[in-house]
Amino acid sequence: MRLITTxxxxxALVAALAGGAYAKTLVYCSEGSPEGFDPGLYESGTTLDVxxxxxxxxxxFKLGSTxxxxxxxxxxxxxxxGLTYTFHLRHGVKWQTTDYFTPTREFNADDVxxxxxxxxxxKMYLPDTTYAYWGDMSMPDQVAGIKKIDDYTVELTLKTxxxxxxxxxxxxxAEIVSKEYxxxxxEANNMAQFNDKPVGTGPFIFVDYQKDANIxxxxxxxxxxxxxxxxxxxxxxxxxxxxxxxxxxxxxxxIMAYPNPADVDAIKKDPNLQAIQEKGLNFGALWFNTQQKPxxxxxxxxxxxxxxxxxxxxxxxxQGQGQVATSPLPPTMWSSIDGKLKPTAYNPDEAKKMLDKAxxxxxxxxxWAMPVARPYMPDAKRAAEMLQADFAKVGVTxxxxxxxxxxxxxxxxxxxxxxxxxxxxxxxxxxxxxxLTPNFGCDAVGGGNRAQWxxxxxxxxxxxxxQVTDQKERTKLYEQAQExxxxxxxxxxxxxxVVTMPMSKAxxxxxxxxxxxxxxxxxxxxx
Amino acid sequence: xxxxxxxxxxxxxxxxxxxxxxxxxxxxLLPGDPIDVLAGERSMSAAxxxxxxxxxxxxxxxxxxxxxxxxxxxxxxxxxxLTTAHPIxxxxxxxxxxxxxxxxxxxxxxxxxxVLFGILAAARRDSWIDQLTMGTALVGxxxxxxxxxxxxxxVFAAGLHWVPxxxxxxxxxxxxxxxxxxxxxxxxxxxxxxxxSALQHLILPTIVLGTIPLAVIARQTRSAMxxxxxxxxxxxxxxxxxxxxxxxxxxxxxxxxxPVVTTIGLQVGTLFAGAILTETIFSWPGIGxxxxxxxxxxxYTVVQGGLLIIAVVVMxxxxxxxxxxxxxxxxxxxx
Numbered sequence: 001m002r003l004i005t006t007x008x009x010x011x012a013l014v015a016a017l018a019g020g021a022y023a024k025t026l027v028y029c030s031e032g033s034p035e036g037f038d039p040g041l042y043e044s045g046t047t048l049d050v051x052x053x054x055x056x057x058x059x060x061f062k063l064g065s066t067x068x069x070x071x072x073x074x075x076x077x078x079x080x081x082g083l084t085y086t087f088h089l090r091h092g093v094k095w096q097t098t099d100y101f102t103p104t105r106e107f108n109a110d111d112v113x114x115x116x117x118x119x120x121x122x123k124m125y126l127p128d129t130t131y132a133y134w135g136d137m138s139m140p141d142q143v144a145g146i147k148k149i150d151d152y153t154v155e156l157t158l159k160t161x162x163x164x165x166x167x168x169x170x171x172x173x174a175e176i177v178s179k180e181y182x183x184x185x186x187e188a189n190n191m192a193q194f195n196d197k198p199v200g201t202g203p204f205i206f207v208d209y210q211k212d213a214n215i216x217x218x219x220x221x222x223x224x225x226x227x228x229x230x231x232x233x234x235x236x237x238x239x240x241x242x243x244x245x246x247x248x249x250x251x252x253x254x255i256m257a258y259p260n261p262a263d264v265d266a267i268k269k270d271p272n273l274q275a276i277q278e279k280g281l282n283f284g285a286l287w288f289n290t291q292q293k294p295x296x297x298x299x300x301x302x303x304x305x306x307x308x309x310x311x312x313x314x315x316x317x318x319q320g321q322g323q324v325a326t327s328p329l330p331p332t333m334w335s336s337i338d339g340k341l342k343p344t345a346y347n348p349d350e351a352k353k354m355l356d357k358a359x360x361x362x363x364x365x366x367x368w369a370m371p372v373a374r375p376y377m378p379d380a381k382r383a384a385e386m387l388q389a390d391f392a393k394v395g396v397t398x399x400x401x402x403x404x405x406x407x408x409x410x411x412x413x414x415x416x417x418x419x420x421x422x423x424x425x426x427x428x429x430x431x432x433x434x435x436l437t438p439n440f441g442c443d444a445v446g447g448g449n450r451a452q453w454x455x456x457x458x459x460x461x462x463x464x465x466x467q468v469t470d471q472k473e474r475t476k477l478y479e480q481a482q483e484x485x486x487x488x489x490x491x492x493x494x495x496x497x498v499v500t501m502p503m504s505k506a507x508x509x510x511x512x513x514x515x516x517x518x519x520x521x522x523x524x525x526x527x
Numbered sequence: 528x529x530x531x532x533x534x535x536x537x538x539x540x541x542x543x544x545x546x547x548x549x550x551x552x553x554x555x556l557l558p559g560d561p562i563d564v565l566a567g568e569r570s571m572s573a574a575x576x577x578x579x580x581x582x583x584x585x586x587x588x589x590x591x592x593x594x595x596x597x598x599x600x601x602x603x604x605x606x607x608x609l610t611t612a613h614p615i616x617x618x619x620x621x622x623x624x625x626x627x628x629x630x631x632x633x634x635x636x637x638x639x640x641x642v643l644f645g646i647l648a649a650a651r652r653d654s655w656i657d658q659l660t661m662g663t664a665l666v667g668x669x670x671x672x673x674x675x676x677x678x679x680x681x682v683f684a685a686g687l688h689w690v691p692x693x694x695x696x697x698x699x700x701x702x703x704x705x706x707x708x709x710x711x712x713x714x715x716x717x718x719x720x721x722x723x724s725a726l727q728h729l730i731l732p733t734i735v736l737g738t739i740p741l742a743v744i745a746r747q748t749r750s751a752m753x754x755x756x757x758x759x760x761x762x763x764x765x766x767x768x769x770x771x772x773x774x775x776x777x778x779x780x781x782x783x784x785x786p787v788v789t790t791i792g793l794q795v796g797t798l799f800a801g802a803i804l805t806e807t808i809f810s811w812p813g814i815g816x817x818x819x820x821x822x823x824x825x826x827y828t829v830v831q832g833g834l835l836i837i838a839v840v841v842m843x844x845x846x847x848x849x850x851x852x853x854x855x856x857x858x859x860x861x862x
Contacts, residue, residue: 247693
């Protein structure tokens, strides 16, 4: 009996000690390997997820919304002409201390000036790299310069007024890096380390990356926004969605990215799991080539749009995790008229009549099906099959064409491309301009504008809206633009998808980011 | 023997050149380039595209690019990845031990079981054992790796919790890699339970990767054994009154070994190919996964560098097999 009592006591003691020393570790099953750790160099969501754990910008999006809020800048002023932005920086922000860098000073204006200047100069410290996102958001055409006023004030000057600028600055490429760390590495002739071992001001401190396997972070106890509730954060990399789901079920990870839509129902029914959902900031569509016959005829495009059973498509392809789109702007975005419009009624008979009237007979066309899943299009091949069947009902013979992603991206762009392309968009910065200009602006014809659609009135409205800073006025301009878009139907809009994050029931506080990135500073884990 | 070896070594040079041209042109023949992948859904102005092409060194004529690649390769410099900007050799050396560890385990698994089943089937020819073994081997040979891997995961990992789903070791263990071989590193770390965890993580990937070679080796062993079992000297051995086990296990098997060793050597190439899928399913950080990612990103330098190293490795393994072959069979040496 005494032995049993002693054993019980010992077990209790060990359990108590273990409990006391227990560190909260959250394992996130991520979908791929980061390309690097410098926030300026890359633009894939997989890499940005890693950047936002350690780094921060002057401003950031309020988590779960597209609203911009202060971060490393406490406040800012914009001059009347819209050309000068003055940022007042936060005091007392500490750079992270790691086993490879110990800062001697706090965050200040030198860091901000350096972070922008390096991208303005465009001089690379690594071969075959570029400040990709900075370039792709056309920052070189917009930013004139940056200068330090004092240790805690900087001034950003623009070449032309740009309404989306503040939202651009909340994007990961504008995150602030430590000039002291850079100087130290440059002195040691070891700048390559800058892209391997990050030092930021953010909620998590980088610990280690084992290539293609996992990335380890620990909580930043000095984080100005309050230390995260987790002690450790681990990204466990697995490219295959089914394998990620199995890992989640087996308890090897606590939360996973990008589930197969077909698994969402099972996840919801699993007693140990939960799936939280949020409307995504995206749209998926079928892009006609409006410069090629017969798709240059708006009546033909409208007829094909009407021939698509969109409700059935959302049900089958998105497994109901989405809604039929009536505007490229998702309904959660300001100025969107999506909620106010009724979707085109599905009417094959009427569509057939319209095609006859337009003189289109025995039309055969290609439908391009993307080989990859994107938040706006989880299964393009299935979508293409449904479109094929719908078009057959109105006498249009469609063949499905699919090639690998790099080839698809390239070959779907040219003005003389045939057929119609399945493609879509996920927003970068929550500004309507970011949805309309890159996809439907005249300058994007032959590029991201895969409808090859250039409507001068529509384009003029977009250009005007870029120069105006008053949101009410911009809203009016975008509403008019969307009406023109609807009248012209350059694409058959399919859906805005819902983003799903499956996780263990022990995970609390996770907030879905409309931009599709994954944040963990608000997350907690119960035992 | 020396002459034989020299002959084989001389053949390596044109093979190497051929592979370098193939590796260089193969990825460039695919439409789409690294800049297209970088741009993704968005537009890119002609000026920016030209600037990026220049930055990536892709604006030069193809023969210049190939010349530089070959020149640098011959000087031991495979260049840097267009995606991660890391030296290719460094990335390869980081990831290769994971593939080798998995490949060796799969090879041992396939060889031991394959030879065993092959002998068993030959010794009991046309019995139910033979039918069952060869039937199973045929199924194994036609098994789609991806499906097979997921099936095993769903049943044994997520369902029965006997083995982990993916990765090389439980995330509870954390140590810096020393050799890159997880079995060795886990022992060196001195952390309790680490070795067992690494071993458990190897089970499913080993089975999945070893299935096809296992089937091939079993069938090859069986047919080689049957051929040998019909030879006169086997009949003589039996006539001498030697036990069945001794005749099959020693006299016949040793002579049946030659085609089996060749098959095993040839399976190394198959294993590397199979590793690509196996690594993807089990999130195994090896070179298979690395190459697939690189092809998707049109990371020219990684594809051409990686393919070349893999080809050299396969060439070396085949050379070793040829030498072994010559050692086992004196007739080849003298040819």
